[in-house]
Amino acid sequence: MIRVGISGYGNLGRGVEAALTLCPDMELTAVFTRRDPKTLQITTPGVPVAAEAEAAAYADRIDVMILCGGSATDLPKQGPVYAKLFNTIDSFDTHARIPEYYASMDEALQSSGHIGIISVGWDPGLFSLNRMMAGAILPDGDDYTFWGRGVSQGHSDAIRRIPGVVDAKQYTVPVESAVAAVRAGENPTLTARQKHLRECWVVAEEGADRAEIERHIVTMPNYFDEYDTTVHFISLEELRRDHSGMPHGGFVIRSGKTAQGEACTVEYSLKLGSNPQFTASVIVAYARAAARLAASGETGARTVFDIAPALLSPKSPEELRRTML
Amino acid sequence: MIRVGISGYGNLGRGVEAALTLCPDMELTAVFTRRDPKTLQITTPGVPVAAEAEAAAYADRIDVMILCGGSATDLPKQGPVYAKLFNTIDSFDTHARIPEYYASMDEALQSSGHIGIISVGWDPGLFSLNRMMAGAILPDGDDYTFWGRGVSQGHSDAIRRIPGVVDAKQYTVPVESAVAAVRAGENPTLTARQKHLRECWVVAEEGADRAEIERHIVTMPNYFDEYDTTVHFISLEELRRDHSGMPHGGFVIRSGKTAQGEACTVEYSLKLGSNPQFTASVIVAYARAAARLAASGETGARTVFDIAPALLSPKSPEELRRTML
Numbered sequence: 001m002i003r004v005g006i007s008g009y010g011n012l013g014r015g016v017e018a019a020l021t022l023c024p025d026m027e028l029t030a031v032f033t034r035r036d037p038k039t040l041q042i043t044t045p046g047v048p049v050a051a052e053a054e055a056a057a058y059a060d061r062i063d064v065m066i067l068c069g070g071s072a073t074d075l076p077k078q079g080p081v082y083a084k085l086f087n088t089i090d091s092f093d094t095h096a097r098i099p100e101y102y103a104s105m106d107e108a109l110q111s112s113g114h115i116g117i118i119s120v121g122w123d124p125g126l127f128s129l130n131r132m133m134a135g136a137i138l139p140d141g142d143d144y145t146f147w148g149r150g151v152s153q154g155h156s157d158a159i160r161r162i163p164g165v166v167d168a169k170q171y172t173v174p175v176e177s178a179v180a181a182v183r184a185g186e187n188p189t190l191t192a193r194q195k196h197l198r199e200c201w202v203v204a205e206e207g208a209d210r211a212e213i214e215r216h217i218v219t220m221p222n223y224f225d226e227y228d229t230t231v232h233f234i235s236l237e238e239l240r241r242d243h244s245g246m247p248h249g250g251f252v253i254r255s256g257k258t259a260q261g262e263a264c265t266v267e268y269s270l271k272l273g274s275n276p277q278f279t280a281s282v283i284v285a286y287a288r289a290a291a292r293l294a295a296s297g298e299t300g301a302r303t304v305f306d307i308a309p310a311l312l313s314p315k316s317p318e319e320l321r322r323t324m325l
Numbered sequence: 326m327i328r329v330g331i332s333g334y335g336n337l338g339r340g341v342e343a344a345l346t347l348c349p350d351m352e353l354t355a356v357f358t359r360r361d362p363k364t365l366q367i368t369t370p371g372v373p374v375a376a377e378a379e380a381a382a383y384a385d386r387i388d389v390m391i392l393c394g395g396s397a398t399d400l401p402k403q404g405p406v407y408a409k410l411f412n413t414i415d416s417f418d419t420h421a422r423i424p425e426y427y428a429s430m431d432e433a434l435q436s437s438g439h440i441g442i443i444s445v446g447w448d449p450g451l452f453s454l455n456r457m458m459a460g461a462i463l464p465d466g467d468d469y470t471f472w473g474r475g476v477s478q479g480h481s482d483a484i485r486r487i488p489g490v491v492d493a494k495q496y497t498v499p500v501e502s503a504v505a506a507v508r509a510g511e512n513p514t515l516t517a518r519q520k521h522l523r524e525c526w527v528v529a530e531e532g533a534d535r536a537e538i539e540r541h542i543v544t545m546p547n548y549f550d551e552y553d554t555t556v557h558f559i560s561l562e563e564l565r566r567d568h569s570g571m572p573h574g575g576f577v578i579r580s581g582k583t584a585q586g587e588a589c590t591v592e593y594s595l596k597l598g599s600n601p602q603f604t605a606s607v608i609v610a611y612a613r614a615a616a617r618l619a620a621s622g623e624t625g626a627r628t629v630f631d632i633a634p635a636l637l638s639p640k641s642p643e644e645l646r647r648t649m650l
Contacts, residue, residue, distance in 0.1 A: 014585075015583070015584075015585065018583065018584035018585045019583065019584050020584075021584050022464040022465055022584050023464070095650065098646055098647070098650050099643070099646055099647050102646055119650055124650045126458075126462075128649055128650045129634055130593075131649055132634060132635070132637075132638055132645060132649045133451075133610075133634050133637060133638075135638070135649070136610045136613075136637040136638040136639070137603075137606050137607050137610045137637070138606060139347040139348070140347055183596075245587075257598075258340070258343065258344065258598070258599060258602035258603060258605075258606055259340075259343035259344050259345075259346050259347050259602070259606075260339075260340065260343045260599065260602050262570075262597070262598030262599035262602050262603075263596075263598040264595070264596065264597045264598055264599075264602075264603050264606075265594075265595070265596040265597075266594075266595055267592075267593070267594045267595075267596075268455075268591075268592070268593050269590075269591075269592045269593075269594075270589070270590070270591055270592075271508075271588075271589065271590040271592075272587070272589045272590075273582075273583070273587030273588040273589055274583060274585065274587035274589075277583035277584070277585050277587050277589075278462075278583060278587075278589050280583075281462050281463060281583055281584075281589075282462050285458075285461045285462045288461075303645075303646055303650055304634070304650075305633065305634050305635035305642070305645050305646070305649075305650070306633050306634075306635055306642070307633060307634075308630065308631050308632060308633045309454055309457060309458050309629070309630050309631075309632075309634075310457075310630035310631055312457075312458060312461040312462070313457055313458075313460070313461040314461070317630070317631070318424070320457060320628075320630050321423055321424055321427055321628055321630070322423070322424050324453055324456055324457045324460070324630075325420065325423050325444055325449045325453045325628055325629075325630070
């Protein structure tokens with residue numbers, strides 16, 4: 001049995017806990033939290049909840065620690081601390097800071113003799129893998145990544161910070177005609193506006209200036225100004241009823257030509273009822289790989305690019321060759 | 326530079342030769358053939374063509390030998406012979422006989438201290454990888470593989486063997502309503518007939534009994550009797566003009582649920598202008614991986630399941646993390 005710890009019990013941590021129930025070869029050992037452990041009610045019976053500061057006491061009882069903190073402030077601080085004690089998995093997703101985070105994790109993991117896989121999930125993660133592999137196979141071609149239709153947490157938060165806004169959800173929506181042009185092998189050059197729409201569902205305070213809120217949203221630099229954005233005002237009840245889920249997904253398309261000039265298109269697409277639950281499912285499969293690599297003595301930081309796919313599956317290499325190849 | 330040999334110069338061998346021109350880190354050393362080498366005109370200037378029997382003389386000049394023979398009779402015989410002398414890549418695609426072929430290749434490769442990757446291509450190959458990974462990530466779900474629209478060589482050959490047939494091409498076509506039901510998460514149970522149509526373009530001898538040829542095709546056991554098959558008689562000129570390509574492709578779809586019950590769909594799809602040229606492109610990327618694994622001292626047989634994706638790319642791990650993750 002692979003013994004797993006979870007650090008952080010938000011949507012992702014709860015998703016990991018649930019995903020482990022579908023893995024007969026893995027078990028949850030403990031959940032670690034920054035809150036008062038007594039206030040945390042987890043789902044798995046008999047599993048202790050402990051304070052983060054107590055994690056060291058579990059070092060010999062946990063094969064892989066799954067770090068479910070956020071990329072902005074949690075992981076850059078927590079990651080290297082946990083890496084001194086455990087094999088780790090995280091979903092660090094600030095693309096621009098990955099080399100820096102990799103270096104700090106690699107140093108901590110090498111020095112403690114552990115292994116860690118960083119930036120696991122679907123983007124970065126499965127999407128990265130598909131971009132990379134399709135590019136290696138079809139060197140002459142272009143990559144396109146479309147996201148959605150799905151909820152962007154960052155954009156929803158940005159709307160919530162506007163004065164007069166009670167709550168909001170923002171959906172990123174791929175532009176269908178752009179996806180169709182890419183699939184047709186037209187290799188178009190697309191601006192941000194031509195690739196994605198932004199759709200906002202906003203609850204305003206009573207008496208708030210809705211026109212001003214809308215203007216504030218659609219002109220917001222980086223977040224909305226480069227996109228066609230639609231704003232819909234709804235009631236809090238409607239928001240809760242119709243927009244409480246966290247669906248997401250998207251497409252990675254490589255459109256290229258063989259050396260002899262034949263057009264080829266490779267497409268990977270995800271349609272996810274729940275972004276954090278699917279991310280958790282990916283993370284748990286990679287935790288299995290980390291435990292196996294650690295058992296064979298490997299140390300240091302890895303990414304999805306470094307992991308042989310067979311390590312993700314509970315099936316034996318023989319069974320995989322016989323049934324899945 | 327990774328020095329590559331090609332054994333067999335049919336569509337696949339020519340595709341490999343061309344694909345190498347897009348790889349700045351690889352070069353073609355020699356082409357081996359069972360024909361009289363003097364009769365073979367290859368594309369790469371200055372590269373020797375040699376008889377298969379002379380391959381041993383090239384053992385220290387070739388890092389990876391790409392075996393471009395067929396799975397029915399060539400590879401089971403040639404594979405273990407080449408494996409005594411070279412690191413190898415092949416596209417062995419008789420799914421049912423993979424465990425047996427793996428065992429014979431593994432034995433030869435281990436005894437000679439070489440590495441080989443078997444069954445490389447898109448099915449087996451990239452499709453297998455996606456079936457396997459999606460199943461490891463979403464254990465609660467169903468797999469669907471659809472092939473086409475594309476030319477099936479085996480089915481085309483079967484038609485050509487019918488008395489009165491001059492030439493023929495058979496297209497395997499996925500049933501659109503079935504694909505749509507799978508994508509919609511309906512997890513249908515589908516018969517062979519419900520998944521694929523078979524479309525035949527046939528040139529008959531003058532005076533041949535076309536009704537009899539059609540009856541012969543649509544009732545042919547294993548090949549056609551379990552499918553809805555349409556037969557179109559055309560002239561040889563039309564066949565050459567409209568059906569000389571070898572397009573193919575298909576979809577691998579995993580339709581599952583997270584442990585918390587949210588529906589997720591993972592789809593991988595290929596639309597290939599040329600089946601052998603794309604297969605050759607996949608093989609060349611895996612040849613790069615084989616050369617790297619051999620350089621690090623690994624031996625024995627591998628499949629796509631065992632290969633860390635980063636090994637396929639000419640880019641360094643640092644560059645991959647910085648630009649592709």
